[in-house]
Amino acid sequence: MxxxxxxxxxxxxxxxxxxxxxxxxxxxxxxxxxxxxRGKALDYATAMRELAEVKAHDTALAIALDEANAKIKALTAENKKLKSTAKSEKTNE
Incomplete structure (x- = not known):
């Protein structure tokens, strides 16, 4: 320690x-x-630059999350459609 x-x-x-x-x-x-x-703290300019980088990364992650959620929604709808089609084909046999 x-x-x-x-x-x-x-x-x-x-x-x-x-x-x-x-x-x-x-x-x-x-x-x-x-x-x-002796420790050395970040100066203001460096801290603000790092903050901007983190915010940019956060924005990129938010966009990727939105795209993934849209894809999940589309795949869920497609899955539901395929299940209903398979169910109707099974009842027609």
């Missing part, structure tokens, strides 16, 4: 996520509170 600090907030986090905390602006500290590794 590793101690991290940002502002007045100190946390004890798992060693596996220390890099993530460093990227969020936390610094690794020792038992006496001395800074060992």
């Amino acid at each position: 590793t101690r991290v600090k940002r502002g007045g907030r100190e946390l004890i986090v798992d060693d596996a996520v220390v890099t993530e905390y460093l990227g969020n602006g936390y610094s690794v500290i020792d038992d006496r509170g001395k800074e060992i590794t």
